[in-house]
Amino acid sequence: MKLWAVVENxxxxxxxxxxxxxxxxxxxxxxxxxxxxxxxxxxxxxGVFDLGGGKTLRITDRGVKLPCAPGHEIVGTVVALGPEAxxxxxxxxxxxxxxxxxxxxxxxxNDNENLCYTPRGLGVIQDGGFGSHIILPNETYLFAxxxxxxxxxxxxPCSGLTVYSAIQKAMPLNPEKAVLxxxxxxxxxxxVRMLRALGFAHVIVADLSAEKRAxxxxxxxxxxxxxxxxxxxxQVAAAGGGLLQAAFDFVNVAPxxxxxxxxxxxxxxxxxxxxxxxxxxLSLASLIFRPRTIMGTITGxxxxxxxxxxxxxxxxxxxxxVTRMPKDSANEALALLDAGKVVGRIVLEDC
Numbered sequence: 120m121k122l123w124a125v126v127e128n129x130x131x132x133x134x135x136x137x138x139x140x141x142x143x144x145x146x147x148x149x150x151x152x153x154x155x156x157x158x159x160x161x162x163x164x165x166g167v168f169d170l171g172g173g174k175t176l177r178i179t180d181r182g183v184k185l186p187c188a189p190g191h192e193i194v195g196t197v198v199a200l201g202p203e204a205x206x207x208x209x210x211x212x213x214x215x216x217x218x219x220x221x222x223x224x225x226x227x228x229n230d231n232e233n234l235c236y237t238p239r240g241l242g243v244i245q246d247g248g249f250g251s252h253i254i255l256p257n258e259t260y261l262f263a264x265x266x267x268x269x270x271x272x273x274x275x276p277c278s279g280l281t282v283y284s285a286i287q288k289a290m291p292l293n294p295e296k297a298v299l300x301x302x303x304x305x306x307x308x309x310x311v312r313m314l315r316a317l318g319f320a321h322v323i324v325a326d327l328s329a330e331k332r333a334x335x336x337x338x339x340x341x342x343x344x345x346x347x348x349x350x351x352x353x354q355v356a357a358a359g360g361g362l363l364q365a366a367f368d369f370v371n372v373a374p375x376x377x378x379x380x381x382x383x384x385x386x387x388x389x390x391x392x393x394x395x396x397x398x399x400x401l402s403l404a405s406l407i408f409r410p411r412t413i414m415g416t417i418t419g420x421x422x423x424x425x426x427x428x429x430x431x432x433x434x435x436x437x438x439x440x441v442t443r444m445p446k447d448s449a450n451e452a453l454a455l456l457d458a459g460k461v462v463g464r465i466v467l468e469d470c
Contacts, residue, residue: 122250123449124186128166128178131450132249135186141199145257147207148199149215153273154248155192155441156452156465158304162394163189163243164453171398182237182244190248191217191241192466194273197261198252206258213261214272214428215253217241218418222256233418248273249449251469259421264428270466271438272428274309277418278464279427279438281392282310282367284419286317289365289388297321297359301346301379302369302393303331305464308439310367311338316436323358325351325378334462338439346378355382363387371395380411387411441466 120139123132142148162168163183168176179185193215197207207213220227220235227235241247255261264272292298298319300310303326314322315338324335325346332343342358344351355378356362362384368375371393379389389411430436444452446467455461 120250120252122186122188122246123446124188124246124249125164125166126186128164128185132164132453133186134447139252140254142201142204142254144201145203145205146201147197147204147255147258147261149193149195149213149253149255149261150198150469151190151193151195151248151251151253152212152469153194153270154190154446154467155274155277156190156449156456156461156467157192157277158306158456159191159277159394160189160242160249161453161457168394169396171396188246188248188250189242190250190467191243192273192275192277193217193241193248193253194264194269195248195253204258207261211261211263212269214264214275214424215241215248215255216260216262216421216424217243217247217276219256219260230420230422233420249446249467262424262428265432267428267431270441270443270468272431273466274305274438274441274464275427275431276424278306278309279313279431279436280419280424281416282306282313283427283430284423285367285390285392285416286310286313287419287423288414288416289367289390292319292365292388294318295320296364297323297341299323299325299355299359299363299366299379299382300335300340300369301325301366301375303328303335303343304369305461306392307331307369308334308338308463310369311335311340312438313430313436315339316430321359323355323363325355325375328459331462334439346375351378352381365390367392369393373397373399380413383409383411385409385411389413391415439463443468
């Protein structure tokens with residue numbers, strides 16, 4: 120098998136070769152055909168997260184051992200089965216749920232493996248979809264996606280799943296009232312389409328890029344605002360008819376969080392999704408006089424993934440077109456993403 124792996128942080132990926140894994144027990148070996156390129160993969164390459172206040176978190180502090188291949192938005196074909204495996208057959212093409220936990224704790228046993236304190240996520244802790252093969256504990260991490268383009272389906276285990284889970288955390292919401300989406304990158308554009316699929320007619324988008332604001336309007340946003348404008352706060356309020364019920368920040372740096380939080384009315388909910396990092400001075404009394412909720416979210420569970428797939432199969436959720444590149448162009452794809460030149464999602468295809 121081949122791996123396009125991080126050997127040293129802040130350096131280009133290196134193509135490595137290893138013996139093909141041999142599945143045992145209930146394990147399933149999958150040959151990767153498609154893998155989305157996520158902004159989290161860039162953080163993985165750089166190797167550090169900004170926690171604010173001069174503090175950082177290195178990926179090696181999370182249990183990552185290099186070399187390791189990134190990539191967690193995966194579609195592939197089953198090529199080998201352990202002797203106790205069932206539920207799938209060799210040749211089946213499936214979406215891979217990558218957020219593997221320990222499988223034993225209370226969180227894992229309640230279908231919240233994405234929250235496990237000892238995670239084993241593909242492309243995060245162990246080798247992911249930038250490799251040619253991955254091995255899974257059992258068939259429950261594989262999902263059929265009949266009728267959906269596999270390159271689009273590959274984006275569901277992170278882009279679709281993370282957005283859907285974030286929206287569910289903010290529920291219940293009134294679909295007739297406006298909500299704010301900050302950031303019109305890969306996840307932000309998915310959020311616009313997902314919110315529209317769930318019946319929200321008034322989705323306001325804030326982004327610095329004119330190109331991405333145009334893409335958001337094309338995706339179904341009712342308004343798109345340059346959040347660097349001096350009157351951005353007033354523009355959001357005007358577009359939403361006043362203070363809002365919810366906001367979703369797919370950037371999550373101090374200026375974007377400040378914009379989103381101030382856009383909310385009483386009982387408003389702000390869901391932080393991006394990992395831009397930093398810190399925010401916060402008036403504590405303001406959360407009493409205008410009570411609002413700030414919550415974080417990370418990916419989603421397997422039930423959420425099944426619901427995303429069902430929404431897409433129903434025709435209600437129409438994902439955006441993806442840009443396809445061969446897997447041996449992984450470094451080029453990451454460079455384009457790092458330069459902010461990607462609208463939507465790049466998906467690497469097996470070459």
